[in-house]
Amino acid sequence: MSKKIQHRLYVDAALPGDGSLTLGPDQSHYLANVMRARTGDQVALFNGRDGEWASEIAAVQKKAVTLRLESRIREQRTEPDLWLAFAPIKKARLDFMAQKATELGVSHMVPMLTRRTIVDRVKTDRLFANAVEAAEQCERLNVPTIGEPVKLEKLIADWPMDRKIMFCDEDLTGTPAHVALQAADNKSNPRPWGILIGPEGGFDDHERALIRSHPNTVVVALGPRVLRADTAAMSAISLWQSALGDW
Template sequence: MSVSRLYVEADLVTGGEAPLGEAQLHYLRHVMRRPDGAPLRLFNGRDGEWRGTFEARGKRSAVALVAERLREQQPEPDVWLCFAPVKRARIDYIAEKATELGAALLQPVLTRHTMVERVNLERLRDNAIEAAEQTGRLTVPEVRQPVELATLLAAWPTGRRLLMCDETGGGPPIAEALAGLDHAGRAAPWAILVGPEGGFAEPELALLRRTPDVMAVGLGTRILRADTAALAALACWQALVGDWRHPTPRLAVDYRTAKARG
């Protein structure tokens, strides 16, 4: 039997109980056909990963009985993904794949050419949780309310570098820019900003270029869709600055195998 892995809100301690929601109960009981006592792996973003077991308590209630810790909580790269919202299936894809790629925070950004203004944050978070469960992550990215670009930049945290994907060709290639960072640049917290399908408006580009800690970069000669550009930039950052520079733990391979089995 493959082991189901679940994100829970409760603290995880030996001998404790973590309440499971109705959706989790439905998944375990009706989708995965798990009986009482079925093994689980649990994480909450704070206490590492734990071994547990499933226990139903009536038709609509269940808990995870917490046994022992399997992995200590570990630091993850501090990189945000700021992106202009796109249509439903593609924004779901951004949330899922950005979680797999290690984004710590998902920030929808409203720009002059943004075509989608209403964002289902609960759906985004559900996609992020599912991706974290399936890929062995110990955290789930924070999902923030959409914000206007000018408002985001006005409150930009001091010292957080912002990698802006500039479709006008106003910056060096992304790989060249990231490979040339010094130690302080690599150690700094980062964010990646990708605009809408229509690109940033000229006043927005001017505002970005006046903002401290912004690095404009190019993503090559091909025209990328907004969701492709966001994930390509995040992958480049992970490869050149983030945790892809370190050996991949065997555990991550095990989770991919489990995901393939369904």
């Protein structure tokens, strides 16, 4: 591919399929009217399964942009298996958290309802839309999956046996994250993990005891300052990626 990619889109369809792809109304509108794409423009496509494909716009109609698939430009790669379970926060910060968590490489996000959770309705389609937008921009080859909101107690009761828990407990000072994480796992063949981030105001004592009592839990410290929930999530993902992920 010597031609320059001008747009990048996540699609659901198999790639390359029959070599041609007509986008649905929303993506067609985005390309044709928002991005003012034209016939001949280069569009990279990914679907989370078939790698990244170069395509060229063959026809532009208002509600139907047709792409001609050209060649695979990247093989599908495996992303780290890292969940992020978070107590929902206000809309702007939630959008932001979904975008940043996608950029930083989580595989699955799940809204977690806690006693101090203020926001109890979560639009999972909006979370997914934010994740798609971030994946398109950061050159990921897949989009994190989004779970339905679940109560903390149920999340912990159903937690998979083989998945470790990175618990960022506000009250703790002590072991730095990379030390705690590396004592619990091995970067050369890491286990699946999930990060638990509490609400603004923190988990209550009952919740903290519940999380700490799980045999898979590893407690890490995020320093002496009070971090907002979205900040704590980004820090925790970064520390996990550096210690055990693909950074």
